[in-house]
Amino acid sequence: xxxxxxxxxxxxxxxxxxxxxxxxxxxxxxxxxxxxxxxxxxxxxxxxxxxxxxxxxxxxxxxxxxxxxxxxxxxxxxxxxxxxxxxxxxxxxxxxxxxxxxxxxxxxxxxxxxxxxxxxxxxxxxxxxxxxxxxxxxxxxxxxxxxxxxxxxxxxxxxxxxxxxxxxxxxxxxxxxxxxxxxxxxxxxxxxxxxxxxxxxxxxxxxxxxxxxxxxxxxxxxxxxxxxxxxxxxxxxxxxxxxxxxxxxxxxxxxxxxxxxxxxxxxxxxxxxxxxxxxxxxxxxxxxxxxxxxxxxx
Numbered sequence: 001x002x003x004x005x006x007x008x009x010x011x012x013x014x015x016x017x018x019x020x021x022x023x024x025x026x027x028x029x030x031x032x033x034x035x036x037x038x039x040x041x042x043x044x045x046x047x048x049x050x051x052x053x054x055x056x057x058x059x060x061x062x063x064x065x066x067x068x069x070x071x072x073x074x075x076x077x078x079x080x081x082x083x084x085x086x087x088x089x090x091x092x093x094x095x096x097x098x099x100x101x102x103x104x105x106x107x108x109x110x111x112x113x114x115x116x117x118x119x120x121x122x123x124x125x126x127x128x129x130x131x132x133x134x135x136x137x138x139x140x141x142x143x144x145x146x147x148x149x150x151x152x153x154x155x156x157x158x159x160x161x162x163x164x165x166x167x168x169x170x171x172x173x174x175x176x177x178x179x180x181x182x183x184x185x186x187x188x189x190x191x192x193x194x195x196x197x198x199x200x201x202x203x204x205x206x207x208x209x210x211x212x213x214x215x216x217x218x219x220x221x222x223x224x225x226x227x228x229x230x231x232x233x234x235x236x237x238x239x240x241x242x243x244x245x246x247x248x249x250x251x252x253x254x255x256x257x258x259x260x261x262x263x264x265x266x267x268x269x270x271x272x273x274x275x276x277x278x279x280x281x282x283x284x285x286x287x288x289x290x291x292x293x294x295x296x297x298x
């Protein structure tokens with residue numbers, strides 16, 4: 001059976017009912033867990049839309065393992081589940097098949113677009129860090145952000161550049177665009193750290209930003225962190241025009257949403273950020289998405 005599946009994957013397997021079901025399952029995960037991502041992903045052309053959903057669905061499952069606040073799910077159980085998930089992913093990358101629908105969809109995408117273990121393994125390493133690490137040094141923070149977010153940007157970039165409209169010179173183009181993809185992933189992760197400051201500290205007992213005392217979080221702390229995020233957003237913005245048309249509008253919309261969130265966080269008093277989760281309202285997200293569509297046609 002393994003040889004049969006491997007031969008089909010290498011030869012470009014036709015999409016089976018199981019493949020379609022796995023991709024539908026990933027779409028459900030995205031719809032239920034991320035309204036912002038779900039909106040932006042609709043601007044992606046196929047097959048990139050499905051491929052990016054397949055990538056993010058796996059990320060959400062791993063996040064759920066380490067972030068589920070249920071106290072009955074202890075550290076040992078979480079570690080075992082994460083080990084099983086990572087082992088399944090690596091097996092699926094070799095064979096093209098998994099009994100876990102989300103892993104199966106991810107593996108199909110990874111094989112199709114060239115996502116390898118060199119960016120999959122750092123992701124699981126960062127997820128595993130969340131099981132034990134409560135505070136970070138600058139070195140561990142940078143390593144965590146790379147594995148938890150920047151590599152996800154690189155996975156998506158692989159899908160973008162494998163699209164039918166991506167054109168030739170994929171390797172050189174990937175190397176040129178990779179820093180921007182990493183920067184966008186980093187900005188997204190750091191923004192989540194800021195707006196989830198209270199839950200991470202009070203519920204999950206994690207403090208991500210090095211040297212930050214959450215109990216005394218102030219406007220100066222907010223501005224210092226957001227200055228770093230703004231630098232990431234500028235670096236990401238520089239490469240968006242070089243993306244293929246099939247992904248450019250969606251990435252522009254995601255970038256605009258992140259920038260809007262950063263602006264709202266900067267306008268919010270530190271005390272408010274500490275108490276509540278600052279959000280971008282749905283009508284504003286829709287307006288930004290429509291603006292990205294119009295900009296893409298101009």
